[in-house]
Amino acid sequence: GENVEQHPSTLSVQEGDSAVIKCTYSDSASNYFPWYKQELGKRPQLIIDIRSNVGEKKDQRIAVTLNKTAKHFSLHITETQPEDSAVYFCAATLGHLNYTGANSKLTFGKGITLSVRP
Amino acid sequence: NAGVTQTPKFRILKIGQSMTLQCTQDMNHNYMYWYRQDPGMGLKLIYYSVGAGITDKGEVPNGYNVSRSTTEDFPLRLELAAPSQTSVYFCASSYGRWGGRETQYFGPGTRLLVL
Numbered sequence: 001g002e003n004v005e006q007h008p009s010t011l012s013v014q015e016g017d018s019a020v021i022k023c024t025y026s027d028s029a030s031n032y033f034p035w036y037k038q039e040l041g042k043r044p045q046l047i048i049d050i051r052s053n054v055g056e057k058k059d060q061r062i063a064v065t066l067n068k069t070a071k072h073f074s075l076h077i078t079e080t081q082p083e084d085s086a087v088y089f090c091a092a093t094l095g096h097l098n099y100t101g102a103n104s105k106l107t108f109g110k111g112i113t114l115s116v117r118p
Numbered sequence: 119n120a121g122v123t124q125t126p127k128f129r130i131l132k133i134g135q136s137m138t139l140q141c142t143q144d145m146n147h148n149y150m151y152w153y154r155q156d157p158g159m160g161l162k163l164i165y166y167s168v169g170a171g172i173t174d175k176g177e178v179p180n181g182y183n184v185s186r187s188t189t190e191d192f193p194l195r196l197e198l199a200a201p202s203q204t205s206v207y208f209c210a211s212s213y214g215r216w217g218g219r220e221t222q223y224f225g226p227g228t229r230l231l232v233l
Contacts, residue, residue: 009158032220043208043224044161089160093220105151105176106222110160 002027004092006109011111013080014117021075023090030092033073034106035064038087047088049076080116087111119143122225124209130231131199139194139228141209149212150192151176151222152184154205167178167192199232206230 013019025033031052036044036095050057050064050073057064066073077084091106125140143150152164163176168184182204183195192211196203209225 034221043226045224046221049221105163105166106161108161110158 002030002092002107004090004107005108006090006112007047009110010113012094012115012117013083014060015080017080018039019075019077019080019084020022021077021090023074023092024070024072024074025092025107026071027092027094028068028071029094032093033064033066034091035062035075036089036091036108038089040110044089058069077114080114082116082118083107085114087113096114102108121145122209122211122223124207124225124228127226128229128231130233131196131203132194132233133199135199136195136197137199137230139196139207139209139230141192141194141225142190143192143209143211143225144193145211145223146189147211147213147223148189151210151212152182152192152194153208153210154178154203155208155227156205164194167177196230201232204230204232206223211232 006023034049035047037047038044048059048062048064050066061078064078089108089111091108093106122143151166153161155161162178164182164183165176167173168187170186173184173186186192207228212222215218221223
């Protein structure tokens with residue numbers, strides 16, 4: 001089955017700096033890669049996702065890049081703010097590319113704790 | 119829409135007791151999931167369902183059971199609670215079946231303590 005690993009396990013940055021969180025996956029068939037943010041005591045929430053047919057996706061201060069050859073994908077947060085402090089989970093799955101796709105079981109990484117110092 | 123709701127928010131069980139964690143979604147999602155989250159260990163899939171009447175095991179199903187009699191509800195049953203089942207349990211749902219709609223929406227979680 002799929003195995004997803006996240007590096008590093010913790011990350012501390014100064015407010016305003018950029019943060020990069022990297023994930024690797026094992027199953028070359030995986031084609032959908034979401035990132036979830038979980039604030040302390042709250043539920044995980046999707047912040048951005050990418051599919052294997054694109055190499056990069058941006059949404060304001062966050063971006064995700066995918067390297068299918070190396071089987072890794074990264075979350076980039078620019079101009080970090082204290083409210084970005086949270087646990088970030090990456091995940092991978094063989095998602096749906098057509099109307100007869102398989103299930104959407106996500107394999108999650110263990111999470112990275114990002115701390116943004118004011 | 120309320121999204122995904124879970125009850126209870128918190129529960130203390132004694133070893134050997136049983137309980138059902140409730141999960142309901144009002145987004146007409148086909149797929150529903152149960153995860154447990156232990157500190158530093160990410161989210162582990164317990165069971166999932168692709169539609170009413172269909173369930174399947176995830177990565178850590180031992181000690182749990184599920185049923186899916188309706189599209190909206192997906193309860194998780196613990197029959198003989200053990201300390202190893204102390205965790206935070208999240209229910210999630212997604213459309214699942216069509217391309218581009220894999221996003222999973224999580225409930226607020228149930229914190230379970232087994233003593």
